[in-house]
Amino acid sequence: MSNDQDSRQDTGHAVPAPDPSRTPEEELAVEQAFADKVYRRVTVLRDEADANRRSGYDHKRATVPGAQYERDVFVYQAARRISDLDSQHEGLVFGRLDFDDGGIRHIGRLGVRDEDYRTLLIDWRAPAAAPFYQATAYDSQGVARRRVIRSFGQKVEEISDDLLNEDAADRLPVIGDGALLAALGRKRTGRMRDIVATIQAEQDAAIRAPGRGSTIISGGPGTGKTVVALHRAAYLLYQDRSRYEGAGILIIGPSDFFMRYIGRVLPSLGEETASLYSLGDLYAGVQATRQDTPDAAAVKGSPVMIPVLKHLVRQTPPDTPDELRITVQGDVFTLDAPELAMVRARVFEKEGRPNHAKTEAGRALLIALWRKVKPVHPDLEPAKFSRDVGSRGEFLTFLDAWWPRLEPENVLRWAADPHRLRSAGEGRMKRHEIETVAESLHGDDWSVQDVPLLDELRHLLGFQDRDRGRKGRIKSWGGIQELSTAQDRYYDRGERSLRDAFYEDYAHVIVDEAQDLSPMQWRMVGRRGRSAGWTVVGDQAQSSWPRPRQAEDGRGRAMPRGKTHRFHLSKNYRNSKEVFEYAAAWAEPRLPEADLPEAVRETGIPVESESTMGDELTIHVAALAKRLLGEVEGTVGVVAATDRHSGIAETLPFDERLNLVGPLESKGLEWDAVVAVDLDGIERLHGAGVAYVVLTRATQRLVRLDLD
Numbered sequence: 001m002s003n004d005q006d007s008r009q010d011t012g013h014a015v016p017a018p019d020p021s022r023t024p025e026e027e028l029a030v031e032q033a034f035a036d037k038v039y040r041r042v043t044v045l046r047d048e049a050d051a052n053r054r055s056g057y058d059h060k061r062a063t064v065p066g067a068q069y070e071r072d073v074f075v076y077q078a079a080r081r082i083s084d085l086d087s088q089h090e091g092l093v094f095g096r097l098d099f100d101d102g103g104i105r106h107i108g109r110l111g112v113r114d115e116d117y118r119t120l121l122i123d124w125r126a127p128a129a130a131p132f133y134q135a136t137a138y139d140s141q142g143v144a145r146r147r148v149i150r151s152f153g154q155k156v157e158e159i160s161d162d163l164l165n166e167d168a169a170d171r172l173p174v175i176g177d178g179a180l181l182a183a184l185g186r187k188r189t190g191r192m193r194d195i196v197a198t199i200q201a202e203q204d205a206a207i208r209a210p211g212r213g214s215t216i217i218s219g220g221p222g223t224g225k226t227v228v229a230l231h232r233a234a235y236l237l238y239q240d241r242s243r244y245e246g247a248g249i250l251i252i253g254p255s256d257f258f259m260r261y262i263g264r265v266l267p268s269l270g271e272e273t274a275s276l277y278s279l280g281d282l283y284a285g286v287q288a289t290r291q292d293t294p295d296a297a298a299v300k301g302s303p304v305m306i307p308v309l310k311h312l313v314r315q316t317p318p319d320t321p322d323e324l325r326i327t328v329q330g331d332v333f334t335l336d337a338p339e340l341a342m343v344r345a346r347v348f349e350k351e352g353r354p355n356h357a358k359t360e361a362g363r364a365l366l367i368a369l370w371r372k373v374k375p376v377h378p379d380l381e382p383a384k385f386s387r388d389v390g391s392r393g394e395f396l397t398f399l400d401a402w403w404p405r406l407e408p409e410n411v412l413r414w415a416a417d418p419h420r421l422r423s424a425g426e427g428r429m430k431r432h433e434i435e436t437v438a439e440s441l442h443g444d445d446w447s448v449q450d451v452p453l454l455d456e457l458r459h460l461l462g463f464q465d466r467d468r469g470r471k472g473r474i475k476s477w478g479g480i481q482e483l484s485t486a487q488d489r490y491y492d493r494g495e496r497s498l499r500d501a502f503y504e505d506y507a508h509v510i511v512d513e514a515q516d517l518s519p520m521q522w523r524m525v526g527r528r529g530r531s532a533g534w535t536v537v538g539d540q541a542q543s544s545w546p547r548p549r550q551a552e553d554g555r556g557r558a559m560p561r562g563k564t565h566r567f568h569l570s571k572n573y574r575n576s577k578e579v580f581e582y583a584a585a586w587a588e589p590r591l592p593e594a595d596l597p598e599a600v601r602e603t604g605i606p607v608e609s610e611s612t613m614g615d616e617l618t619i620h621v622a623a624l625a626k627r628l629l630g631e632v633e634g635t636v637g638v639v640a641a642t643d644r645h646s647g648i649a650e651t652l653p654f655d656e657r658l659n660l661v662g663p664l665e666s667k668g669l670e671w672d673a674v675v676a677v678d679l680d681g682i683e684r685l686h687g688a689g690v691a692y693v694v695l696t697r698a699t700q701r702l703v704r705l706d707l708d
């Protein structure tokens, strides 16, 4: 038996022995017959799971103690099975390994056994499937031939073989060519696809890294960092389901647009339970998509905001009463504004979080009053005074108004007032920074950069445990934290994320486009994974954050200490060689430390460069977009600074394949053809890193449109 080959994993019993005299059509028929067998078996399993689920529901009516728990476990297992089988229907069987010793393994999107409990299909994440991704001609791991099987629905359409042991050539026919290049050349649809059938060895190593500790995956544009991170989530869920499904996996990406783009990958791998959030969504109740100006973003993301916010929460809330008047035995006693300010400061010496300090505030007011009352009424008992005054309606009404419950949203809006912000930022922020930040907080929506500030304020203000994002929805049973019941989870999939944005006990946190997180964003993300394992993927050269060292420090503080595993991806699978060589030549003088991968695919189509007068820009963009829609089968992206969008949008043709996006929004995305509008302007506004992102989004055609 070759290396870890294990007869229980062999699928040779379900296919005829290899025969070198078979034609390619006959080979296709062999794989089709095998796939049909797997689908038939899946149908039987599905019916069984369905019957189990129904009997599980009947069980619900039982009133025996413990029946509810049993029912849930039962329904949960049956529902999971159905869910897996439904989602895996497309191209269920995608790989086959023929070993030197004659063993055969079929690899698929999930594991399936036949009625005699013999293996029919091995889950791609199982150790037995690893050689499918890791074996090479130099280190064949006992594999003689690797076969990638491409299907459309249940129909096997194409086979692509790779002979790893030349000596097996007379035994094993080799047909088709390059599954990887075929996959890369396919049109883009606006939704990222999974790559289970063509994961490359260096990617596979990162996917299968241990879940605990930190995994850092670096690599230049298009090297598969995002897609690898998503497959890693699926791998972790498979490998330790109770841990990762129980406490959850959080996946963070830069924008809502991006989250929608990657949103189908995990479901297509049969995994629905990871929580996907964009950076603008991590504060429950706010869905920010607007980006601040680079100047405002740089201040709001910097750690200087921590002391500023701490100061802000201690300020006197606006519209609070500035005098307390109380009558005691016919005499009127008052606390005026400066005295009230002193009382407020004293309260904060005892309890820093205002929303936890109301009782303390009441006590401090009574003490301050008592100091005035005592000399006038020396016979009055302090306890009687406190009881009497402290229970009066007028006192309690004052306390409610003077020490209101504060919401992060209200406190952050205070900072729109430059006087308040100046007092909080004194000695920490420069004058122009105060003005820029105050100005950015006018308006009635929130920016992506406001979200970590709201999250920080939530912690500084203090919140009740019941607000901690659980809302009583997640409870624990059988060592697994679950949504209220299994069927809620599998049959009511209306929710986009399974866990509330405030949930903080994730077992694993995956951060994509990590080079862009500001220190304040790292704090927000860090709170959600204090004892989690982490996977961080990014490319420093593509960063839009101006102070990389500060961000690195923020990242170091966010992630718990522990073992770090590092992986580097070296091949660009997105851009054609022509597009990437152009982008790399542009980047080299501007971003000398850029990590430049090797693009694996040539198209023969050079990058085009055109120029236009300012007043003809929109017409020119529209004409280019129209032309490119005719030239590529898939998607076209127009990337332009957002202040040009309204003009451009008016003249662009309407087509579902066409997107108009800002440079920051384009992060992580790709189109078959891209028009980069006024690249120099993008570089001036956002920096070279973002302009480099724009140049590396096209899979086939890139047109630069500059201003004369």
Ligand SMILES: Nc1ncnc2c1ncn2[C@@H]1O[C@H](COP(=O)(O)OP(=O)(O)OP(=O)(O)O)[C@@H](O)[C@H]1O
Pocket (backbone or CB within 6 Å): 180, 183, 184, 192, 193, 195, 198, 199, 200, 203, 219, 220, 221, 222, 223, 224, 225, 226, 227, 228, 539, 542, 573, 574, 667, 668, 669, 670, 696
């Ligand atoms: N092994 C593979 N097989 C097929 N396609 C792949 C493979 N690896 C990557 N790709 C494809 O290459 C493209 C780029 O991948 P991805 O977006 O994950 O790269 P990235 O490193 O995150 O890029 P960037 O940093 O530029 O945003 C995607 O279309 C992805 O599906």
